Amino acid sequence: MLGAVETRSVSPVFVGRDDELEMLDQALARAGTGEPQTLLIAGEAGVGKTRLVEEFAGAAGRRGAVVALGGCVEIGADGLPFAPFSAALRALRRELPGELAAAAAGQEEELARLLPELGQARAGRHDEEGMARLFELTARLLERVAADRTVVVALEDLHWADASTRHLLAYLLRTLRTGRLVVLATYRSDDIHRRHPLRPLLAELDRLRTVRRLELRRFTRDEVARQIAGILAAEPDPDQVDDIFRRSDGNAFFVEELAVAAAEGGCAGLTDSLRDLLLVRVEGLPEPAQRVVRVVAEGGSRVEYRLLAAVARLAEDDLIEALRAAVNAGILTPTPDGDGYRFRHALVREAVADDLLPGERSRLNRRYAEALEADPTLVPADERATRLASYWYHAHDPAKALPAVLDASVEARARHAYSEQLRLLERAMELWDAAPQEVRATLRPVDHAEVYPPCGRDPQAAPLRYLDLMAEAAVAGRFCGERERALQITKRALRLLQDEGDSSPGSQPGPGSGDSHRAAWFWIQRSRLVQSLARGDGWRELATAQELMRGLPPSEVHAEVLANVANWSMLHAPGPDALSAAERAVEYARMVGAREIELNARLTLGGLTVDAGDVEAGLAEMREVIERALAEGVPQVAARAYVNLPSELESVGRSREAVPILEEGIAFTRRFGQVDSEAWVWGNLSDSLYSLGRWDEAARAAAQALSVGHSAKPQGTGAFKLAHISLSRGDVAAAARHLAAGRAHFGTHDPMPQQWIPEARVALGVAVGEGRFLDAREALVRALDAGFPPGTHRYAWPLLRAAATAEADARALPAAAPGRAGILERLTEAVRTTTTGAPVWDAHQQWARAELHRVTGRDTPDLWNEVVTAFERLERPYDLARVRYRLAAALLAAGDTDRERATELLRLAHAVASHLGARPLAEAVALLAQRARLPLARDPRPASADPADALGLTSRERDVLRLVAAGRTNRQIAEELFISPKTASVHVSNILAKLGVSGRGEAAAVAHRVGLVAEESGDRLVAG
Template identity: 40%
Template structure:
């Protein structure tokens, strides 16, 4: 009889394999993101994924495999992605991998693998990790252009925070590439507070993510496994007993069979697993205990150094463990325990003194020769082992060093954990400051920065307050001022008041020119402008600009120019806004500063929209978003540009596109304030289309129902405008009037022309709606509005059109909106002009205006507005029939009114006619390939054709592409 420790026959799991195969098939169609394979320890997750990986490889997939590494309570930062990247480099070369990415971008990968040279010197910590994430995403997408990719990540229950965040990011964004992620985790280890739980909950809500729970073996499957191991069909009684004791867990079945045929069974699972080890020679057991202290996988040279054995003696000692499959030979001259449970059981056998001694030996040997571990891992490995050895002095020193290394790899969460260890050990090491060369406050400062970068604002604030408590502002004014800037930034991110007070305090602490004063003034100037203190904000920014120029800091100069442009925008000097941004853009381009370039582009998208050049704004935004992807900055700055594109699309009435842009940007996990900006765009469309539930949820999230004036005038102004429209949508004119009265009684009303006049125009709508009910209140409110309007900034055709609406010159406003190509406000202005005409008895004037307004509202699916137009038409006795058909015939030639193409469908049709594939179209329009497919499916029947070629011919025949 031939016995094997592991069955050579793959037992069961047919349904699970089929699920994985189906997911891979969907991924090939660019419609799947990930499969989460959960199960108890030892249930066969690795065996299943290995089997699937073999099949996928045979089916033409490029399979990349990485695993998470357990190091005490924290994982190893980016371990699975580093392993997959190392595999990719080994299969090809670092040069070939770099060629898949934008020029120079691969230098960021040097933070994970030294084969890519020296990391870039870019110290922009707030966006650095986001850039790394986008780089990994881009790499997978480029690889998938050659053939489908399967990325297997094992043991994500051990994943570090950075890896978990990257996994979530990829799962949300690998939507248009044939990439399938398969991830395994121990479901029995997910206690209530386990950090993987919220990640799994988030991923479960992502389309295309599949949860696959791996059950235990049935008794029949246990019998098949036993037959594979034993080489013969086992007796029923033995199968019955093994099944009962193992509970159907394959690893335990193997361990029970390894106990022999004497019928004895261990009393506990620990004894069951350790039983196969205890039957090995003593020198083998000793070597295994040493290996277990090194982790699931340990290199031969490191194990030899720690054990003190020669190569020959070590190999002789390990050979029995390898023969019984307790230990396996891995690539890279390493050994790996066959299962993590075996390693854990062996490690638990270490006596307390032996445990401390063994981990100290690992720390000493790795510190002596850092090549004994894979590149980039020495510092964290040393820190882990000294911590496990309970050596406070060296645990503190090594944790500080590892924290410094973590920040270079953008592993900020791991940096926080290590810095917190330093803080915990500080009082246990009398000369801690001398040992690591910095004081306690510096550790707190670093921790606050790392927490801020990872969006852990409460944690960052805790560290800031701790540092401030230890500093005296009379002896350390610059340190206190810098911390006050961070405190202000945290308050802004959390939407809390007090940021301006913090910055004014910081400014008083650093009265003379310095880098710190320039930092404080730059931030203070921006927030003053956002709060509508434009004159003071401009003066402060100009002083910061002088300091930057004196010190030759061109990058800061460009940033401050962009800040000045914000002041020009609020003041209504839109042409100067554009030209100032262009100056900053030129500096950023010359310095090759991606951040400055994208920031200037983003602000000019807004400038163009405010100038009424919204089509140009959309085109510039698309260019900016492409650059953001190339620079690896989409998640950070690209989302801001996407928001500005959505605003321009909303202006143009291309609402479905705007919603698509908003949804995609929201999936990128934007900052809180960017999220609110995006939601406000969606809220405008929801209210215009009568989507009450959607609008209510949005207004609640952005704080519009709170009715508390915010510190930032622009936020407050936008929220107030949305709330006014919300009450009018619900048929509550008096509530809308109440909101308007509150807005004009003590208003932090933004004087930015686009925002201020737009709010006043909305207040005019509220007044008109309530005029017949509360004429005196309306008259008082109008008088207040008129008084405020005197000081309102002007500038640009958009604010001028809103001014005309406020003043009641609806026909002139309608002409302006028509010239600007803004159909919704054009239709609304026509409705109000028609209402005025009806009041004066001009029935023909009403008809002309309503028949022009109605098709605009119908095309937009602006149901409330269309209903208002229909109601007025019935009241006056005017027929609207034929107007919609006429509108479509003008725009679409021979197309029937029900077959009219939407603006997005026209864009898709134009690219289809140019010969682009669905995937290429998706890339051009920043939508998913699946969405393109839906558009194409809608276009074909509308054109009365059945193929893409026929659609292209019809488009030219009907002159739809001109």
């Protein structure tokens, strides 16, 4: 609008910063190889951060990179949620419209929370993973956009960043894995005082290997001289350089101001006051220009031209002339999009704003608010509610501010900016008493309180209550991680309900049943918060909520209480009471039409049904929940189902069936950004892969659970699984480290059987590995004292078997003799009474009994043969190898009558142990073979010998194996051999067990290797 203007104070010569530019260029080069780079650029106000970013951005653009700039926007003392990311994504959309659209395909509704141009943000219930889901999708979006081109994302002025922006930045820098991406972020180091909210983020980022920090120093005297020469377009007088260097202390911005003042003849009389230095050129402007500058200072870090025109109330020609004067003086500058104006440097804006009188500031904010109310199109749609709320709040008008702040909180919630929603709701609570009653009476919960629980009132007709704000704030605090604040709000709300009968400020007491519903709802929130803060297990709070609902008719709150009780019981105390609560939760949710609660309760009911022994009915219920959740678009329930259904399949030994569901679950949870659910899925996948003998994959899955998890518990689960794998491979030190990490993640305040039983098993194994047998026994005793509730047998059997094995291995140790009789009695009773109900746990029970017989030297080959037979029917190669080793040892102990079979058993066990890297088992097998003088290596045999005999295969199994190696399916094998597909499947399972392999591909490879199948056949191997 103003045309070309000159800014004399900015040097056309870029001074210094050679080392910093080199670091940035190196980062750009590394990013070009697909390794994301992050640099934090710190420096005091005015030292030249923005100029460095601009110079680098220009150079990167000339080298073919796409540059997207975004800055934190300050309005008064408030920051706009996600402002720098929205601006950067908007810039990417302008530069790469097709690429960004392709990268966002399928997730436009979610990503629209950051970039409204993508479409309408998805409506629906919010949840604890909402923000993490948005963050995950944003990270993957940037990775996809930067897959084939280098992208530079520059985020300026982090010291003004809102909490949601800080959280998103931290998430991105932790999780960006691939892409030709450079992330730059600038902040004022001199503003980061001890309690500044950016300080914890900086401390966290300093610990990341992928993040480097650049601290910009002040200029030297020579650099100041070069800067002044660039500004004046002439060589400066040395005395003048000395004077400016002394007074500026090398700060680039102060050098500019002093150089211009000197050129205009004003330097000599200028005081050393920072405020005077910053205001001297403002005070030299014509009065209309000064007035416009003051208006811009109070409007925020940038102000749109049309909004400025409405607030300044000048004739258009006068406004343009005033702006021209301010721009020519280097005070204001047009915004990059050409739509408005900002101060050339924020220090000047702060000085001008601080110079305003209190009444003047209130009046300007009122004029901004009135202008925006009269014409909402004056500012971008995604900023409108937040800016209007800020203007009215700083205008000190509670009647106008309260509705505006509440509207802004709804907008923040819709964008998953829960930190800002919480801040706005707390501001609304601050304004509540000051706002007139007639204003409060016009507010409705249906408009301003999404979490409003039905309490016998019509939300369309009833006025908003103070407790509605507290309910919304408590949930916002939980969602954004401000759990301590949320807990305090919840406690305060419960005190109001108890002490005042809901006679909160400005409200009337409600009906008794309504208050009971509301109190029960707050107790549910308190239970969740207590658990997440590791202050307890949350049961006392849930029990209080359940008692409040006793005798009341069905309602959504009642259904939610029952669903939470059932889920808590499933995790902590499964049994008939938990099953009953789940059934009632389903019934109540159906009666009141609470579909999401119903699906969650049905999922819990399905799991409890499996644990109760009705396996097929429970699994069928869980499968239907997944189908319904996917069909009805309830990703939160679907994500939980992808965790729980495979877990139940694993609990009954159906690991191969669980793996594809888990892989599907990983894709689903990643697509929808369900970060914690993804971590749980990775943990469960590690379990199933371990069972199937795919240990390298299992370790990678457990590591993923650790790195992906947002919350402590899934991370702790990943650590325990890594500890278990390390133990099996004989790395006791690594197992001990992972055990300690898992315990730290879980804490001690919320013990659950699915956590403490595996922990006890690993602790026992570590203690045995370190020679601390009595500590191992103590870990077992603690577990036996706690007991194994129904449904926890999947965790109990590995512990009982490990304990029995440890006692048998230590039978000759003198230190183990005291107390052995009592331990064996308790172990025997536990083995007798712990639930089986599935072939895998029947097999473990037989194994544990055999180990208990070994303690007293009463184990026999027949006993171990039954155990081996039981495991040959299962896909558990490591377990099968271990019991084969035990059978071989029993055969050898019984005499030399069956040395040939013992040899073959040891060979098979050693092959599996070597393949898995199970060093303790491999060494034990080798030692036993050495003592018995049995060869583990096979003797070369004549070409005419049949290798099937050495493998222990029957004639029919040999025929089946040849067809497996030829790539035939079970149905094709059945047709060719004139048997049923089921019989073919049994033969294949027996072959896998005898060979000690986990799949058809490995079996085919063995067949080729030993010459059972001719290599020249050219048949394709099919991995099963």
